Structure formats: structure tokens, C-alpha cells
Amino acid sequence: MKSTRELIHLETSEKEEIVNITREVMKVVSGSGIGEGLALVYPMHTSSAVYVSDSDTSLTEDLRDVLAALVPEEGRYRHNETDHKRNATSHLKAALCGHHVVLPVTEGRLDLGTYQTIYYAEFDGTRPKEVLVKIIGE
Amino acid sequence: MKSTRELIHLETSEKEEIVNITREVMKVVSGSGIGEGLALVYPMHTSSAVYVSDSDTSLTEDLRDVLAALVPEEGRYRHNETDHKRNATSHLKAALCGHHVVLPVTEGRLDLGTYQTIYYAEFDGTRPKEVLVKIIGE
């Protein structure tokens, strides 16, 4: 069995921003020398999420709108009374997005569907963040 | 280490339909010869999702209702202005459902709880679709 662990470093200029990280993840997979395996793409934070969706940037805006409707900024959140960062909605949106993904690796490559794109959804940005890619296989 | 990669082929007759694929996934696990491992059950699309829930078909209807309330068909979506398929809600529902699952394999079988059932939720159907089952273990 082989394994690899790499960090992807990200820093967004906006508080909320959705970034395509497909190329960065592909690079870790190629560099790993692993032919068959599973790749965990895992944010080291709790106010961001990695998810797979269509390669259409308008859809990332739509997702932001849907999440803003489900977790309204003007709601009352207990977390905001205890944490000076007042970022309750950031954490709650990340939880609804599923946080991390596990992707198939086949013949040394990410085994994705035609339009599948890997997104990093930042909900509390403008600070350095890290996404861990951990691959196991052989 | 062993690995296996199989595709489950699906085609729904409705645009939106939730299908029990437990038997098909079990068959891939049995055929893999893997005793202990992890099975990724992964739609090759971005407008469908695989999830685990109770073996009650009335609940699949309830989930459809909940998702329809969270991502209303009559909403305004940027994706629908750029994509002729106008299937923004399909992608957004798939994202909220979590897209894929990872299941335990123990003693050559799916290691599921008593009532656990694996569902494929199609949100943009009537076309051929594929779910990849990638298992690694030994």
C-alpha cells in the first residue's frame, strides 16, 4: 500500500468565495505515484467545504444564493454571542455542503465524470486556509 | 492491496426519481473478492446523488418534497440563463444531498445497519447515467 499527504494552500480575497481546485487536486494525484485508490479532499477548517459540481461558474453563484436563503445572515445564532468572529453562518453553510469529498483514482488519474469539477467553498475567507489531499492505494 | 472498479448503469423514465441500488452495489462487493475495505459509491454526474437512508419508499417522496421546498423550481437561477438544459435545481439538489457515499466492507460484505438502503437520487433523468463503485481493501 502507498499513501500520500499534501496540502493545497488557499487564500481568498472575499469573505465568501467558491474556487475551482480541480487542477491542484489532479497534480497531487499525479505526483503520488498511486495507480488505484481513493483520494480524500479535506478542508482543515470548519467554515469551508469541498464539493463536486458542474463546471459552470454561474452555478457556484446559485449555490451561494441557495445557502444564503437556508442560513440567512440576519438570523439569530448562539455562536455569534460567544465567538467574536461572529461567523455562525460560515460554519452552518459548510455543514450543509458536506465538508469533504472522496474521489476515485484509476490508472493514476482522478476518475471523474465529464463535467465534474472540484470546488473549494470558502465561507469565512481573507485568511490563509489549507485543504489536505490524502490518497491511499497502490 | 486489491481494488475493483465497476459501473452501475441506470436510466430513469422520469426527470426526478429515487432508485434503490443496494442490490447492485452488493453484487459489486461480492464480485470484488475484497474482504476488508472501503467502497466508494460515486455518481459520474453532478445532477444526481447517492445517499443512505431507511428502506421506506414513502421517505424518498418526503425527501423530494423537502428538496423541492429548499430549491424551488420557480426560483431564479443564473445557470438557467447560460445552460440550455435549464437544470440548475438538479445540480443544487445533488449538492445538498452530498453526492456520494463511502461504505464499510467487512468479511466480504457491505457492513450496513439493519434498515440501511443505498439510494440513487436522479434529479435530471431520462438519459443513461452511471454510478461508479470503487472498492479498495484486501
Added chain:
Amino acid sequence: MKSTRELIHLETSEKEEIVNITREVMKVVSGSGIGEGLALVYPMHTSSAVYVSDSDTSLTEDLRDVLAALVPEEGRYRHNETDHKRNATSHLKAALCGHHVVLPVTEGRLDLGTYQTIYYAEFDGTRPKEVLVKIIGE
């Protein structure tokens, strides 16, 4: 390749309750003797979910509020007409929470971000429940 399978036993005193299980999962990882791998933390039920979030208990209350708004108790659910437990909302909340997580294991430890905490969200409690931890690696 090595693998391990352990059950964490839980029983909540409330119907709905969110419990920190980080320590229990860490113990399984230490005991496994696995240095590099992936840990699946998987509820054996369909009315509970495991998720990763911030180490702030006020946030678990906020998540309960958000889920209660998205899947209102007073809604009409088909499942409640067929199942005497009338626990449709329990299943639907678990589905929206993503059900299970896959966590990185590095140098024999859970490879979590600074504030990351593993939560078990029970939506139909007061009964004995089990969370399976399945780790593969070497």
C-alpha cells in the same frame, strides 16, 4: 494493508442531541496500529449523522435550529403515515447532514484541523445506537 473495525456505543437521553465523539474516534485510531490511512466514521442508523464542525457547543444548537427550520416538525410527511415511529424528520435531517465522514489518519493519529471536532447528531434517540469506525491503511 491493515484494517480495523470498532463500534462506538451511544445512548442519548433526549430524542434529539448532538454529542462530541472526537475522543472515542481517536481511541479507535490509536488502538488500530495504523499509521497512514483513511477512517470512515459511519452511523449504523438512518436517523443520525456524523459530521465535522467547530468545537463550540453553541454551534450545535444553531445547527439544530437550522435543521428544524428546513425540515419543520409540523410538516406533512408520507413516512409518518406508514411508520408508527413517526420519525420522518429524523431521517430527513440525517440525510441533509451527510450521514458519515471520512477522516485522514497520519502518523498514527487523526489528522484534523485545529478546531475540528467530530459530532454524532442523534435525531431519534433514547435508544442504544452504534457508530462504526472502519480504518484501512498500513
